[in-house]
Amino acid sequence: MTRLLDQIEGPADVQRLAPEQLPQLAAEIRAELLDTVPKTGGHLASNLGTVELAIALHRVFHSPVDKLVWDVGHQAYPHKLLTGRARQFHTLRQQHGLAGFLSREESPHDAFGAGHAGTSISAALGMAMARDLRGERYHVVAIIGDGGLTAGMALEALNHAGHSGTRLIVVLNDNQMSIAPNVGAIARMLNRLRPSLHRASEASEHLVERLPLGGLAREMAKRAKRGAKAAVLPTLLWEELGFMYVGPVNGHDEAELESVLRWVRDNGDRPTLVHVLTTKGKGHGPAEADPVKLHGVSPPGAAASAPTYTQVFGQTVGALMRQDERIVAITAAMPDGTGLTPVMKEFPERTFDVGICEQHAVTFAGGLATEGLVPIVAIYSTFLQRAYDQVIHDICVQNLPVVFALDRGGIVGDDGKTHQGLFDLAYLRVLPNMVVMAPADENELQHMVYTAVQHAAEGRGPIALRYPRGAGVGVPLEREWRRLPLGKGELLREGHDLGIVAIGHTVPAALEAAERLAERGISCAVVNARFVKPLDEELILRVADSVGALVTVEEHVLAGGFGAAILELLAAHGRRVPVERLGIPDVFVEHGKQGVLRAAFAIDAAGIARRALEAFPGLARTPAYR
Numbered sequence: 233m234t235r236l237l238d239q240i241e242g243p244a245d246v247q248r249l250a251p252e253q254l255p256q257l258a259a260e261i262r263a264e265l266l267d268t269v270p271k272t273g274g275h276l277a278s279n280l281g282t283v284e285l286a287i288a289l290h291r292v293f294h295s296p297v298d299k300l301v302w303d304v305g306h307q308a309y310p311h312k313l314l315t316g317r318a319r320q321f322h323t324l325r326q327q328h329g330l331a332g333f334l335s336r337e338e339s340p341h342d343a344f345g346a347g348h349a350g351t352s353i354s355a356a357l358g359m360a361m362a363r364d365l366r367g368e369r370y371h372v373v374a375i376i377g378d379g380g381l382t383a384g385m386a387l388e389a390l391n392h393a394g395h396s397g398t399r400l401i402v403v404l405n406d407n408q409m410s411i412a413p414n415v416g417a418i419a420r421m422l423n424r425l426r427p428s429l430h431r432a433s434e435a436s437e438h439l440v441e442r443l444p445l446g447g448l449a450r451e452m453a454k455r456a457k458r459g460a461k462a463a464v465l466p467t468l469l470w471e472e473l474g475f476m477y478v479g480p481v482n483g484h485d486e487a488e489l490e491s492v493l494r495w496v497r498d499n500g501d502r503p504t505l506v507h508v509l510t511t512k513g514k515g516h517g518p519a520e521a522d523p524v525k526l527h528g529v530s531p532p533g534a535a536a537s538a539p540t541y542t543q544v545f546g547q548t549v550g551a552l553m554r555q556d557e558r559i560v561a562i563t564a565a566m567p568d569g570t571g572l573t574p575v576m577k578e579f580p581e582r583t584f585d586v587g588i589c590e591q592h593a594v595t596f597a598g599g600l601a602t603e604g605l606v607p608i609v610a611i612y613s614t615f616l617q618r619a620y621d622q623v624i625h626d627i628c629v630q631n632l633p634v635v636f637a638l639d640r641g642g643i644v645g646d647d648g649k650t651h652q653g654l655f656d657l658a659y660l661r662v663l664p665n666m667v668v669m670a671p672a673d674e675n676e677l678q679h680m681v682y683t684a685v686q687h688a689a690e691g692r693g694p695i696a697l698r699y700p701r702g703a704g705v706g707v708p709l710e711r712e713w714r715r716l717p718l719g720k721g722e723l724l725r726e727g728h729d730l731g732i733v734a735i736g737h738t739v740p741a742a743l744e745a746a747e748r749l750a751e752r753g754i755s756c757a758v759v760n761a762r763f764v765k766p767l768d769e770e771l772i773l774r775v776a777d778s779v780g781a782l783v784t785v786e787e788h789v790l791a792g793g794f795g796a797a798i799l800e801l802l803a804a805h806g807r808r809v810p811v812e813r814l815g816i817p818d819v820f821v822e823h824g825k826q827g828v829l830r831a832a833f834a835i836d837a838a839g840i841a842r843r844a845l846e847a848f849p850g851l852a853r854t855p856a857y858r
Contacts, residue, residue, distance in 0.1 A: 237318050240313070254287060261310050275305075276516075277512045277513035279308070279309035281483070281510040281514045282375075284484050285508060292493040292494050293373060296343065300375065301359070302352065303374065304333070304352075305332065308333075326823075326824070327829075328822075334346045349386075352376045353389035360400045377407065384589055384592065390402075394473040405510055475503045479506055480509045538674065539704055540571075542701075544571075549681065556606065558606045559605075559689075560584065560605050561607075563583075563611070564585075565586075570611065597627070598627050598630065598632045607688075609634060610637045611636070611637070611639070617659070627694050628664060634695075635687075636694065636696035639699065640653045643700075646825070657764050657788045658792035667763070670698050670737075671736065672734075672740065678709060683695075684696075716762065719766035720768050721763065726757055728779060730779055731783070735788075735794045736786070739760045741785070741830075741840060742840060743758050745838075781847070783814060783844050784798050784813045786835075787816075787830070788815055817833075
């Protein structure tokens with residue numbers, strides 16, 4: 233039997249289906265998700281929960297004329313399947329295939345690109361305001377999860393939207409989850425709201441309608457109704473913000489969803505919030521039972537023999553917290569992704585999940601530091617970008633001793649351009665008082681965590697370490713931690729023809745490249761810089777003086793990064809040694825396997841050796857390396 237999904241080339245085809253066909257379409261979408269996502273990797277449970285919502289939205293609204301602005305993209309795979317991308321869905325998160333998040337370049341139905349949570353209401357309000365200024369009439373809908381609603385900018389956008397009074401629909405997809413269970417007062421409010429809202433609303437309306445009231449009495453009764461509702465449920469929050477509140481709606485009853493959305497579309501003349509209740513992982517028992525574990529899944533592959541950098545970080549933090557009760561850990565809705573879940577279980581009072589609130593996480597850490605605690609802010613490199621002002625204004629200006637642990641530093645791979653951690657060395661090294669370092673392997677990571685904590689515990693100021701996604705290189709983990717001398721690298725290999733100065737994950741590749749170059753008769757020194765700031769000036773200058781050329785290697789953008797810091801050092805000291813910098817050019821890196829992307833940018837061993845020979849062909853004593 234031909235699948236209905238195979239006949240869907242766009243929203244118009246969804247609108248032509250008979251209502252009795254929609255359960256079959258929903259089942260086919262879930263089957264496609266369960267067949268494809270475990271193979272390609274991606275977000276599973278959250279997308280299983282938005283199938284009926286996506287169908288209803290595309291039956292009621294007319295994308296791309298009407299703007300559907302999905303928050304983050306964790307919930308938008310069904311939207312992709314309904315907008316002409318079903319035949320390409322097997323390429324999800326594969327190089328040159330469909331992006332794992334929303335992309336304006338990929339489809340006109342992706343009204344706004346999003347990889348970070350909390351952006352949809354701001355973007356949708358901008359579109360609605362532009363529509364009003366041009367005198368047009370299309371609809372704008374922001375779809376945001378209850379986790380995304382905890383983001384500071386989402387609350388700022390709600391405040392602005394309510395004040396503006398413009399016609400805008402916000403669909404709150406409430407599944408009580410972001411990646412981890414939601415935390416905070418807003419989450420508690422929504423949890424209280426779920427069971428009581430329908431009962432209280434229906435009861436109060438029924439009572440008012442039955443009373444034989446005059447005009448004044450009827451108005452008083454309406455006020456009493458509002459007071460009764462407010463006593464048992466906090467819906468008046470939305471009304472006070474300037475929104476008309478509608479809901480809650482069963483997010484898995486497509487007919488009910490469609491009916492409510494049509495009414496809102498045709499009757500809403502001001503900001504309207506539609507509260508939709510969904511189940512994360514709907515239709516797949518394991519995902520419903522454990523939506524955290526199956527929020528995102530990885531494609532099949534050989535099991536890693538080495539622990540991941542994330543695991544080593546979490547284990548080291550837990551061990552340090554056992555030794556020093558001043559140490560506390562902070563995550564922004566990512567306890568599992570940052571390796572802090574075991575730490576949170578062992579030290580629930582000293583581990584803080586602040587929700588999708590990176591700005592708050594940083595300044596909160598600053599407040600803890602002022603009172604003698606040693607805060608470790610564990611956050612993805614790409615997400616710390618959201619709190620850059622707080623890093624500068626609240627931490628560095630005051631020289632507060634906060635440890636920043638940046639997971640996913642460098643190429644993250646399949647999650648694509650919104651998640652590549654390729655800017656952190658540049659945006660951190662320019663800040664006064666900040667120390668920046670990166671480990672060459674998982675063993676050095678545990679020493680850097682220890683070094684950073686000791687640095688902060690002594691009140692010496694902020695310090696950051698960044699480390700990559702995925703498994704370590706397989707080196708043994710030493711049982712005793714060592715404090716690394718601040719701003720000191722290490723010379724891993726002597727050489728007099730060429731010097732390779734590498735940072736972080738590129739160090740093992742640099743060593744292998746040196747071996748390859750040795751086969752061509754080139755004597756190559758290799759430096760593990762360890763620190764981007766402060767640089768080991770003495771070591772780097774000594775190597776520069778002893779070789780004919782330098783190659784710098786970083787898994788980071790070249791603009792303002794590690795190689796740029798080396799050039800600044802050489803210029804400041806009048807050295808004229810030729811330098812070839814290897815890293816990421818001035819582009820946003822698309823999704824693809826980490827190894828493939830590293831090879832594409834010549835920061836793997838073969839690429840380093842090849843680029844060195846291309847840049848300095850006079851060094852080779854045998855035919856050029858290929």
